Amino acid sequence: MLDLNDPSLLEPRAYINGEWISNGATFAVTNPATGTKIADVTDVSVAETAAAIDHAHKAQKDWAAWTGKERGAVLRRWYDLIVENADDLAAILTAEMGKPLPEAKGEILYGASFIEWFAEEAKRIYGDVIPGHQRDKRIVVIKQPVGVVGSITPWNFPNAMIARKVAPALAVGCSFVARPAELTPLSATAMAVLGERAGIPAGVLNIIPSSRSAEIGQELCANPKVAKITFTGSTRVGKILMQQCSDTIKKMSLELGGNAPFIVFDDADLDAAVDGAMISKFRNNGQTCVCANRIYVQSGVYDAFAEKLQAAIGKLALGDGTEDGVTTGPLINDAAVRKVEDHIADATSKGATVALGGQRSELGGTFFEPTVLTDVTTDMAVAREETFGPLAPLFRFETEADVIAMANDTEFGLAGYFYSTKMNRIWRVAEALETGIVGINTGLISTEVAPFGGVKQSGLGREGSKYGVEDFLELKYMCFGEVS
Numbered sequence: 001m002l003d004l005n006d007p008s009l010l011e012p013r014a015y016i017n018g019e020w021i022s023n024g025a026t027f028a029v030t031n032p033a034t035g036t037k038i039a040d041v042t043d044v045s046v047a048e049t050a051a052a053i054d055h056a057h058k059a060q061k062d063w064a065a066w067t068g069k070e071r072g073a074v075l076r077r078w079y080d081l082i083v084e085n086a087d088d089l090a091a092i093l094t095a096e097m098g099k100p101l102p103e104a105k106g107e108i109l110y111g112a113s114f115i116e117w118f119a120e121e122a123k124r125i126y127g128d129v130i131p132g133h134q135r136d137k138r139i140v141v142i143k144q145p146v147g148v149v150g151s152i153t154p155w156n157f158p159n160a161m162i163a164r165k166v167a168p169a170l171a172v173g174c175s176f177v178a179r180p181a182e183l184t185p186l187s188a189t190a191m192a193v194l195g196e197r198a199g200i201p202a203g204v205l206n207i208i209p210s211s212r213s214a215e216i217g218q219e220l221c222a223n224p225k226v227a228k229i230t231f232t233g234s235t236r237v238g239k240i241l242m243q244q245c246s247d248t249i250k251k252m253s254l255e256l257g258g259n260a261p262f263i264v265f266d267d268a269d270l271d272a273a274v275d276g277a278m279i280s281k282f283r284n285n286g287q288t289c290v291c292a293n294r295i296y297v298q299s300g301v302y303d304a305f306a307e308k309l310q311a312a313i314g315k316l317a318l319g320d321g322t323e324d325g326v327t328t329g330p331l332i333n334d335a336a337v338r339k340v341e342d343h344i345a346d347a348t349s350k351g352a353t354v355a356l357g358g359q360r361s362e363l364g365g366t367f368f369e370p371t372v373l374t375d376v377t378t379d380m381a382v383a384r385e386e387t388f389g390p391l392a393p394l395f396r397f398e399t400e401a402d403v404i405a406m407a408n409d410t411e412f413g414l415a416g417y418f419y420s421t422k423m424n425r426i427w428r429v430a431e432a433l434e435t436g437i438v439g440i441n442t443g444l445i446s447t448e449v450a451p452f453g454g455v456k457q458s459g460l461g462r463e464g465s466k467y468g469v470e471d472f473l474e475l476k477y478m479c480f481g482e483v484s
């Protein structure tokens with residue numbers, strides 16, 4: 001049992017129309033570090049999903065009639081409650097997802113920062129007045145909430161990925177039906193416990209845990225009362241959802257897979273580059289869509305960087321995320337471990353060298369040794385596929401033109417990083433990278449103040465920042481005649 005200050009935050013039931021629901025059907029949520037069961041969670045059915053959508057549809061009109069200031073005040077109270085309960089929320093997150101407690105706490109505060117940001121934005125949804133095109137005409141543009149928003153989110157950031165979506169949605173007057181990942185629903189229900197306490201009206205926020213992602217997703221995509229789908233996850237699933245949403249032409253926001261290049265030029269501050277590679281590659285044990293998936297090092301500094309990186313990795317401490325000093329938890333499941341193993345086997349079969357790690361940890365379970373591959377080449381799977389684990393493949397390059405071509409040779413385009421101290425090169429490379437986000441002399445780019453999102457097959461739309469509300473709004477213009 002988790003040792004929480006407020007045990008009521010560990011909530012296994014679904015939250016629909018302001019009611020906590022048990023329906024006799026459950027699925028088990030287990031701790032990836034220990035394999036022990038945390039809770040049996042309500043397994044919401046398709047019919048209950050449709051009912052949640054109906055309630056959200058009814059509640060949305062009243063919610064949209066509140067002023068932005070009133071909605072912002074509720075979101076602010078929600079933010080305050082999340083921060084006050086951050087330790088408990090982090091404990092729940094670590095238990096169901098495995099990331100070390102300090103990282104989990106960081107995620108809770110990161111997620112809360114979106115709720116804080118959009119609590120403020122709620123009262124700034126401005127329209128426009130456009131000079132008439134004829135003497136008797138006047139034109140006014142207003143922005144209105146799209147309506148019911150369906151959300152599908154992954155296991156790797158079970159709090160922040162919901163917060164990054166629900167905050168702008170509720171701020172502008174939408175209602176929300178959230179289906180969290182089967183592996184990590186308890187962070188979502190805990191958020192709803194606090195949202196209810198903050199005063200979010202019944203039906204405005206609904207949490208529908210389920211073991212049947214495809215069926216529930218199909219209902220969210222097909223139901224005509226859902227105006228928008230917002231999704232974070234793999235490009236594979238994003239494509240399925242796009243197809244399913246086409247029948248009702250739903251608005252979509254998609255935060256999909258990545259394959260981030262991390263480039264170290266020979267003019268880089270190598271120690272800073274190693275620090276950046278460590279945070280970008282090993283945050284969340286490499287289980288983030290913006291982590292460095294390919295590390296390109298210019299030949300003049302390749303050996304020195306490889307040596308420094310291995311020394312830094314040697315300071316990582318694997319273990320149960322609840323233990324002091326642990327920096328790196330388990331991977332989410334055995335499939336994730338097998339993907340890392342497959343990428344290592346493929347690379348070594350084609351000439352790469354395991355310079356560090358390369359196998360399952362002696363801790364057992366889904367713990368895996370942080371790994372460095374050297375002599376990696378572009379014909380290897382790690383060059384094309386997202387590893388989503390603690391594997392740092394080092395590619396050698398000669399010229400700036402060569403590395404830009406290699407970095408952009410992917411269907412993905414979420415984040416990219418590079419280290420250089422030459423201003424002219426910094427501008428050239430930043431503009432040349434085909435990504436939605438560029439980290440320049442930093443490996444950590446995530447913040448609520450900037451528009452997070454990708455290009456190419458890494459997604460559609462942006463989350464966070466002043467741009468983040470637009471995807472939850474419809475523009476309408478009113479043309480007044482007979483004025484003169």
Ligand SMILES: NC(=O)C1=CN([C@@H]2O[C@H](COP(=O)(O)OP(=O)(O)OC[C@H]3O[C@@H](n4cnc5c(N)ncnc54)[C@H](OP(=O)(O)O)[C@@H]3O)[C@@H](O)[C@H]2O)C=CC1
Nearest residue numbers: 153154155181182213214217233234237255256257258289
């Ligand atoms: N761009 C971004 O911000 C992020 C991208 N990702 C990408 O996602 C991948 C790993 O995360 P992972 O969670 O495994 O990704 P998935 O795409 O497999 O799952 C994401 C969510 O979609 C659900 N899902 C799976 N299949 C369907 C379906 N047919 N219909 C509706 N929902 C479905 C999952 O449910 P369930 O798990 O219960 O089956 C989960 O809640 C990586 O490629 C990673 O890059 C991950 C996080 C963030």
Ligand SMILES: O=C(O)[C@H](O)CS(=O)(=O)O
Nearest residue numbers: 156157287288289290446
């Ligand atoms: O799901 C993810 O990987 C997150 O989007 C990464 S971040 O927002 O924490 O950078």
